[in-house]
Amino acid sequence: MKQSASPAAPPTPTPARPRAPRAAVVVVLAGLMLAAVTIASIGLGARDISPLEIVRILLHPGAEGYNGDVLWTERIPRTLLGLTVGAALGASGLIMQALTMNPLAEPGVLGVEQGAAVFVVLGILFLDTSGVHGYFWMALTGSAVTAVLVFLIGTRTNAGSSTIGLVLAGVAVAAVMSSLITLLVVRDEAVYAHLRFWSVGQLTGRGQFLGQVLPFALTGLLLALPLGRTLNLLSLGDETARGLGIRVERARLASAAVAVLLCAAATAAVGPVAFVGLVAAHTARMLVGADHRWSLPLSMVCGAVLLVGADTAGRLVIDHGEIQVSVMTALLGTPFFVWLARRRDLVRM
Amino acid sequence: MPQTHAPRTDGARDLGRASRDTAAELRAATAARLRGAHRAGVRRARLVVCVLVLMLLGLLAASLLLGGVKRIPAGDVLPAAFGLRTGLADYVIFRIRMPRALAALLAGALFGLSGALYQRLIRNPLATPDIVGISAGAGAGATTMLLFAPAVPFGTSLAGLGGAFALVATVLALSGRGGGVDTYRLVLVGIGLSAVCTAYVNYLFTVAGQHGIAQVMRWLVGSVNDATWEGVSTLAGALAVCGLCAALLGRSLGGMALGDQLALGLGTRVGAVRIATLLVGAAAAALATSVTGPIGFVSLISGPIAIRLVGADRSVALAVPIGAVIVLGADVLAQHGPVISPVPTGVLTALLGAPYFVWLILRRRQGAPA
Secondary structure, eight states, X not given: OOOOOOTTSOOOSSOOOOOHHHHHHHHHHHHHHHHHHHHHHHHOSSSOOOHHHHHHHHHOTTOOSHXXXXXXXXXXXXXXXXXXXXXXXXXXXXXXXXXXXXXTOOTTTTTHHHHHXXXXXXXXXXXXXXXXXXXXXXXXXXXXXXXXHHHHHHTXXXXXXXXXXXXXXXXXXXXXXXXXXXXXXXTOHHHHHHHHHHHSOOOTTOGGGHHHHHHHHHHHHHHHGGGHHHHHHHTTOHHHHHHTTOOHHHXXXXXXXXXXXXXXXXXXXXXXXXXXXXXXXXXXXXHHOSOHHHHHHHHHHHHXXXXXXXXXXXXXXXXXXXXXXXXXXXXXXXXXXXXXXXXXXXXXX | OOOOOOOOOSOHHHHHHHHHHHHHHHHHHHHHHHHHHHHHHHHHHHHHHHHHHHHHHHHHHHHHHOSSOOOSOHHHHHHHHTTOOOHHHIIIIIIIIHHHHHHXXXXXXXXXXHHHHHHHHHTOTTOOTTTTTHHHHHHHHHHHHHHHOTTSTTHHHHHHHHHHHHHHHHHHHHHBOSSOBXXXXXXXXXXXXXXXXXXXXXXXXXXSOHHHHHHHHHHHHOOOTTOOHHHHHHHHHHHHHHHHHHHHHHHHHHHHTTOHHHHHHTTOOHHHHHHHHHHHHHHHHHHHHHHHOOOTTHHHXXXXXXXXXXXXXXXXXXXXXXXXXXXXXXXXXXXHOTTTOSOOHHHXXXXXXXXXXXXXXXXXXXXXXX
């Protein structure tokens, strides 16, 4: 969403900060939502564990018992992983939208996650990569290569507007990437089945990766937090930003690198999950407006709430089984994507 | 203008006669040129069709002759293809290779037809059934039927049709705004909805049992591996019906290429033709998808190739054999190509088609007719 000041307007360096009471409400609300999904994700699942027992287990970490194992080895790591990955995707989505000035930009829609997935598969097949640590470096390379590719194609199209050109480029690149995955693994049915499960992004059984992915994701999130001001300046347009003393190319490159890092960490941990970044970024902007110093942290919170909420919902909608979080986010995110695509100002942006 | 005459100086009478002569000459010359152009067009179209038919026959022969089992003498292949041999030849050729080759050929023809119809109607080369999400909708319907009610005869095809029509209706309803349907909004909404359908099929893949996984995989990548004669008959029937409908719609579509206003003036019922074309195109894509799974990008490539070869007027008809050549060729390559084989056919068409798609969005100017 392009909400920069028009040339006629007086050049304000940054959009106005939201009024204090509203910001307080949003912060409290975000905290409550975060707490709510965390509690729900820990408390709800295929196995019914009473709230009282959960509290007891949480207070006595060393306690024996099957319920304790379920909580400490599965639900809690899974919840924390979901929060981390969701925050990474939310921040990545917002940065990509700010950089491309494209409301449909998002690591999944632009095919960056599929690119990461291809490189992870290549690593598994040819370099004996295993574990999230190894996946991460492959995913990072793949994300970077794909991001550059999609951006180069997307900005050179004649497809109506750069918004649509970028999305079409993402769709084409994602199609090539997913058929490359199939091409690489199709001859071995067992590997294929395994990778299909990986390439349907999900949190199930990924809890033990938390420790491996956390350093990368936290680095990315910490690097992203101070970017708000830079993104504000970049959104004023190259000329204005340059006039205000910012090195536009370097700032762009640094922001894009952080977005790719976040996306790679998320994809390495749980596989491609589309639409989280899209929805989180728009929700954050709707709540606090265009100031990226506010919307960037909020986008992380929204992403975390969305991913963990979708994961918890996926565990509950059907008996004896669960729906993968990427399927749930597609179900939630698509109406949003369609709604955005229907907006009048978008198609001829 | 074929020629210009120098002005004459010998009197007004001569001038009058000369200009009458000139006009007549011009008329005759123009008519001759048009006839010539038409004849040249027909000759060119005939030549192209001949070449395509030869390619199809060659690919068909390759598809029947090549294979792991070497014990079938080449002389037995032709009789076996028509079910006139027994034993191994009958099993390999008539039960496996022949239906596979025919399914690839017919599905390709249907994909080509549906793509060209949509491209001609919407006048945008990107607006094909797989980009707009119709193949994904058909895949979602067909997979559901296959997993939960596999015994219903022609159930997958009917469910595929249902899914496709539901998706067309949704896409149109969501991308219409104040009367007109914006092409790019159509494409974006289609991309969004096909993401839902793909997520749904992905979900089915993870819950399907061991037997179901093989079935669902076909809808994830598109292949003609398990083609049967039932599938072939579905495809043949679909091609006959959809081809006939497309032929009936052809003249009206030609009129609509001039623009809605002019077409209305010429007596075309624009709204009815548009709906009919959308339905025929969706049915062709859905029935092909319900047998083979989504073989991506064929519907996208066929139409523009046809236009390049013979021009827009005959492109819909020509996209049919072109689609057939593409899918059959991709299948032969996918089965027997060096290094890569065997892979599902859809993988190859996506690998070949997606770069073309990129080239298309890089070079098309906005608003240029398909």
